[in-house]
Amino acid sequence: MRLFDTLSRTERDLRPIDGSTYRFYCCGPTVYGPAHIGNFRTFVLQDVFRRTLETGGFRTLHVRNITDVDDKTIRDSQKAGKSLTEFTAGWTAKFHADCEKLGLLPPHIEPGAVEHIPQQIAMIEKLVEKGNAYASEDGSVYFKISSFPGYGRLSRLDQRELDIGKTQNARSNSDEYEKDSLSDFVLWKSRRPDDGDNFWQSPWGEGRPGWHLECSAMIQEYLGNSFDLHSGGIDLVFPHHENEIAQSECACGGHFAEHWFHITHLLVDGGKMSKSLGNLYTLDDLALKGHTAMEVRYVLIGAHYRKQLNFTLDSLTGAREALAKLAKGARHLAANADPDARLTSADFGPFQAAWDSLANDLNTPCALGGLFTGLRDASALTGVEAAAALAGFNRVLRALGLTLPEEAVHDSSAIPESIQAIAEARWQARLAKNWAESDTLRARLAEEGWLVKDGKESYSLEPLPAA
RNA sequence: GGCGGAGUAGCCAAGUGGUAAGGCAAUGGUUUGCAAAACCGUCAUUCGAGGGUUCGAUUCCCUCCUCCGCCUCCA
Numbered sequence: 001m002r003l004f005d006t007l008s009r010t011e012r013d014l015r016p017i018d019g020s021t022y023r024f025y026c027c028g029p030t031v032y033g034p035a036h037i038g039n040f041r042t043f044v045l046q047d048v049f050r051r052t053l054e055t056g057g058f059r060t061l062h063v064r065n066i067t068d069v070d071d072k073t074i075r076d077s078q079k080a081g082k083s084l085t086e087f088t089a090g091w092t093a094k095f096h097a098d099c100e101k102l103g104l105l106p107p108h109i110e111p112g113a114v115e116h117i118p119q120q121i122a123m124i125e126k127l128v129e130k131g132n133a134y135a136s137e138d139g140s141v142y143f144k145i146s147s148f149p150g151y152g153r154l155s156r157l158d159q160r161e162l163d164i165g166k167t168q169n170a171r172s173n174s175d176e177y178e179k180d181s182l183s184d185f186v187l188w189k190s191r192r193p194d195d196g197d198n199f200w201q202s203p204w205g206e207g208r209p210g211w212h213l214e215c216s217a218m219i220q221e222y223l224g225n226s227f228d229l230h231s232g233g234i235d236l237v238f239p240h241h242e243n244e245i246a247q248s249e250c251a252c253g254g255h256f257a258e259h260w261f262h263i264t265h266l267l268v269d270g271g272k273m274s275k276s277l278g279n280l281y282t283l284d285d286l287a288l289k290g291h292t293a294m295e296v297r298y299v300l301i302g303a304h305y306r307k308q309l310n311f312t313l314d315s316l317t318g319a320r321e322a323l324a325k326l327a328k329g330a331r332h333l334a335a336n337a338d339p340d341a342r343l344t345s346a347d348f349g350p351f352q353a354a355w356d357s358l359a360n361d362l363n364t365p366c367a368l369g370g371l372f373t374g375l376r377d378a379s380a381l382t383g384v385e386a387a388a389a390l391a392g393f394n395r396v397l398r399a400l401g402l403t404l405p406e407e408a409v410h411d412s413s414a415i416p417e418s419i420q421a422i423a424e425a426r427w428q429a430r431l432a433k434n435w436a437e438s439d440t441l442r443a444r445l446a447e448e449g450w451l452v453k454d455g456k457e458s459y460s461l462e463p464l465p466a467a
Numbered sequence: 468g469g470c471g472g473a474g475u476a477g478c479c480a481a482g483u484g485g486u487a488a489g490g491c492a493a494u495g496g497u498u499u500g501c502a503a504a505a506c507c508g509u510c511a512u513u514c515g516a517g518g519g520u521u522c523g524a525u526u527c528c529c530u531c532c533u534c535c536g537c538c539u540c541c542a
Contacts, residue, residue, distance in 0.1 A: 027542075035542085042542040070540060156470060157538080186540085211540045233542030234471090240540075264472075265536065272535075302490080303480060308473065308535065315479050318491035325490080328505095353488095357481085366481050369489030435500055442502085453504055462504095 001056050001359045003049075004306060006237060006260035007154050011361055014053070017228055017258060022053050023061040025219050025257075027232035027240065028110070030067040031091035032076045034282040035098060037296060037311060038273050042233045042263040044297055045305045045362070047104045047401055049231070049261065052358050055399040063222050064107040066092055068114050070211050074198050084198050085114070098283045101293035103401045109222050113214040117200050120209040120217040123251050124187045124202075132250040139190035139205035145183050148246040154260065155238035185243050186210040212243035219244075220252060230257035234264050266300070266309040273311075286316065294403055295319040301364040301400060322368075326397075327404035329375035333390045341387035348392035349385075350374040355396050364400065371396060415461055419450055426452065427459055 002011045016022040026046045029035050035043075046064075053060050067073070068088035077087035092112075099106070113120075124141055127133035132147045145151050191199040191206040199206040209217075219227065225248070232241065241260065248256045265272075268279040283293055291313075298319035303309035348355045354370025357363040371393065378389040397404070426441035445452050451462045 029542080030540085039542045046542095067540090072540085155537085235537065235541060238470090238538070263542070265542070267535070270534080298490095299479085306472085307480090310479070312479075314491080318479065321492095322490050363481075365479090365490090366488070369481065372489055430500085433500070439501075451503070454499075454502090455504095460504095 002361055004361050006262050021059040021061050023223050023227045024229035026064040027236055028064040028066050029095055031088045032072045035095055037281050038266050041266045041300045044300045045263045046231050051399045051401055055395055062107040063109045065218050066112045068112045102297050103403055111218045116218050119221050120213050121202050123217045126251045133187055135204045141188035141204055142184040143187055148250055151246050154242050187213045212240055216244045216247040225252040226255050229259040229261055231261040234262045263305045264308055266311050268311045270310055291316045298323055303365055323405055333386055336382045337386035337390050338383040341384040343388055343391055349389045350378040351392040351396050358399055423461055
């Protein structure tokens, strides 16, 4: 499989460093509220990435952290009148529930920052020892950017730009901590009154860890000094990932991540998503509008991960139809397939192009297109050939993490008797060619939320989709 | 100001130096009492604008226009 690498700016073949298991780290959510669809674009694409690796025959080790201590979690837990632990546990559970709905495979390891404070302190001590970090008078510790010549390589910042950043910081005077250079970033934050009970003992006094360091420490704990790939939203390139590289390479020596995988932000209705515009959707918001998580997933993989994706409510409706079409095609193929076929080859048949798209820089929209054209090309197949095609279809579908809607089978006993009575009366009127009466009753059924489908010999009822 | 990305049908969205995937919507037909559902079709001489290179450019180069992201502990 080939994937674009942010650092080298080239597509590269993925090969596990250890020759067997592809080990990667994803920056996870900060659990202070429900994740929105923008967050989920990143997590869904990371999931497709992992599934594609696994479909391609790799073993994987997927680590994704939970950021459960930072300014926002502390602030909002206090607002909610809860302990930090209780507060973040609630939102972590919500995150997991949403992930499950979206069909995300749980990471193999999901470490939380609070549980890894000792590892973080140890890493900071090492950085101080090596001269890459220094403590300020108030007991905070900063990373000394000038001690790491590679700083800025990932995000292509040169020294001049860093200097501009310094002057901007100086002008806004937004940082209340003391540091030598305005570009230096914090590793350990000394305790402040508004931290409440949320502080830990360290060699520099009471305080809490900085965000950037959290990931570096947990990566070292679970993946060692070098690992295969690091991923996150595009906004993390600078400063988060840039800082991680600096911390980790200075503390651990050598090479940090082999490959960098960043997912571009999505837009909503052509613009930035924001609370004030009212277009910041969570899964629950969309469920209230009648959209399933799988429809959301379909939309999120509908654009290439390195391009902005324009999310609209209309596209969710389109996704519903598209998923139904895929399900129909799959059922058609299954009906023609020999159920006892013993498949020996693991190729993709008519879905080879779909798979190739995925394996080539994770081109999910192209892979989706390949599913539709593959179904069209396979529609005339029967027996063993249909069974083989279906297997190929399902492999691509699994790599995309899509679950298709079941054929709507409505239990007639679940239909209220009053509705059945109307429907029966309508059928009789129809048999009597009393069209006016028949149409009136059909309209009444629609008002009650039921759609009647006429057949040759009989009819069936279905609930109308929620408006 | 610096860095980066994007402009492809009504909408979402691939793609390529050789003549525009796919989905939604729309629309024609079959079917239907009429619809719905289902099935079969149709649907960009054209890829933001203008130049240039080329036998040939949507794809490469230049200029311009528009949009978006990052440069603040936002995925």
